[in-house]
Amino acid sequence: MLGYVRKNITEVEYHTWFAPMKHLGVEGGSLVLGVRNSFAQDFVRRQYQGLLEDALRSLGAEHPQVTFQVLPAVQEAMILPQETPTPVQPGPPGRPAAPASPDNRKNLNPKYTFENFVVGPNNNLAHAAALAVAESPGKAYNPLFIYGDVGLGKTHLMHAVGHYIAERFPEKRIEYVSTETFTNELINSIRDDKSAQFRNRYRSVDLLLVDDIQFLAGKERTQEEFFHTFNALYENHKQIILSSDRPPKDIQTLEGRLRSRFEWGLITDIQSPEFETRVAILKMNAEHNRIDIPQDVLELIARQVTTNIRELEGALMRVVAFSSLNNVPFSRAVAAKALSNVFAPQEVKVEMMDVLKQVAAHFNMPPDVIRGSGRVREVVVPRQVAQYLIRDLTDHSLPEIGQFFGRDHSTVMHAISKVTEQLGKDSELTAAVELLRRKMKGMEDEDE
Numbered sequence: 001m002l003g004y005v006r007k008n009i010t011e012v013e014y015h016t017w018f019a020p021m022k023h024l025g026v027e028g029g030s031l032v033l034g035v036r037n038s039f040a041q042d043f044v045r046r047q048y049q050g051l052l053e054d055a056l057r058s059l060g061a062e063h064p065q066v067t068f069q070v071l072p073a074v075q076e077a078m079i080l081p082q083e084t085p086t087p088v089q090p091g092p093p094g095r096p097a098a099p100a101s102p103d104n105r106k107n108l109n110p111k112y113t114f115e116n117f118v119v120g121p122n123n124n125l126a127h128a129a130a131l132a133v134a135e136s137p138g139k140a141y142n143p144l145f146i147y148g149d150v151g152l153g154k155t156h157l158m159h160a161v162g163h164y165i166a167e168r169f170p171e172k173r174i175e176y177v178s179t180e181t182f183t184n185e186l187i188n189s190i191r192d193d194k195s196a197q198f199r200n201r202y203r204s205v206d207l208l209l210v211d212d213i214q215f216l217a218g219k220e221r222t223q224e225e226f227f228h229t230f231n232a233l234y235e236n237h238k239q240i241i242l243s244s245d246r247p248p249k250d251i252q253t254l255e256g257r258l259r260s261r262f263e264w265g266l267i268t269d270i271q272s273p274e275f276e277t278r279v280a281i282l283k284m285n286a287e288h289n290r291i292d293i294p295q296d297v298l299e300l301i302a303r304q305v306t307t308n309i310r311e312l313e314g315a316l317m318r319v320v321a322f323s324s325l326n327n328v329p330f331s332r333a334v335a336a337k338a339l340s341n342v343f344a345p346q347e348v349k350v351e352m353m354d355v356l357k358q359v360a361a362h363f364n365m366p367p368d369v370i371r372g373s374g375r376v377r378e379v380v381v382p383r384q385v386a387q388y389l390i391r392d393l394t395d396h397s398l399p400e401i402g403q404f405f406g407r408d409h410s411t412v413m414h415a416i417s418k419v420t421e422q423l424g425k426d427s428e429l430t431a432a433v434e435l436l437r438r439k440m441k442g443m444e445d446e447d448e
């Protein structure tokens, strides 16, 4: 809500009226906001009631209602210090406030710990590598390079290593920085004639975490500086962890000497989470926020948001907000409604099992045989076709498909490229794939 409000008013208005507000809960479908005194109550009601209702509407409330309550003095005292700008990454509502961070953790998000990281087939290698590094910094893998798409937990894992080391070795200096900040600080240090301080700062840490290293591309001066920072730390056996949206070889205009250094240690990726992992992440989030939400509702959310965990968490919060603001209990229907404005309404989803069954029927073979370990051509071809079609017709990731067939994701990748290669060349296979695809999409009657 505050995000919405803030976009529509000036910063001064925001800090005067909204930063000190306190969220007191929902009563009879109405959001109750605590304000400091009756003057604030009148003013906010007159000036901003409509805006607040719009904010609720944007979150899915059908009949938004906001009421204001003057806070008792003691509560007011508690909220006054919050008048400073809101923290960069506030935790989801309801989570206990983080303890004041010791200095070596000031840039680490308290939520991003190993305990709060759900391990699944999509991220288990990256997780294991991060743990190994946390246990033996500078020794296990240096640098550790984690890459993957947006919102899949790269920053979370980096911070988890930071927390782990900070707890066990409070004297260690830990620095987390985005490549953008590193670049800006470098530019400022040159402008202000403080290059030496800049260098000392980054070259004297025990653990350096650098996010979004792909942004080094094309920045020659920053690459040069980073190269020296890297060497200084590496030679002193200090741990370096880098994150990126792509592997080093795909970062264009990255100097060869840096690329090769990034490849010295371990490169590990994070894939999109499969369904079970998505449900587990939602479950953990709900428990953290003490929200009692039925499993089937979590499953519906997990089916709607398949690629980005940040969006997955956002979807959960949306469903929670929607049900509390409309004063209705959680249900699949409520969740579907809450998400319908943001995510495309669910099409009839093809499940992996449906595809397998269709392929099995087509090739006249029991589904279990296709999923089994047989290696004769009669089984291998239907298996590859099934994997190809699942990838094509569902949102499942390669590891998910692999798991369904009791194999790893590289086998699935191989199957897909095999079928792709044969399409157009092998007319029997091409016809089978096309027929099955049409059937699965419901364009043709199964019996035809």
Ligand SMILES: Nc1ncnc2c1ncn2[C@@H]1O[C@H](COP(=O)(O)OP(=O)(O)OP(=O)(O)O)[C@@H](O)[C@H]1O
Pocket (backbone or CB within 6 Å): 111, 112, 116, 117, 118, 119, 123, 148, 149, 150, 151, 152, 153, 154, 155, 156, 157, 245, 281, 309, 310, 313
């Ligand atoms: N395995 C996981 N278990 C629990 N939460 C997760 C997991 N992976 C990611 N998250 C959560 O998803 C959100 C996004 O994660 P994070 O910011 O680490 O992504 P990222 O890969 O660094 O994305 P970006 O490329 O946008 O920086 C965070 O709130 C994080 O806590």
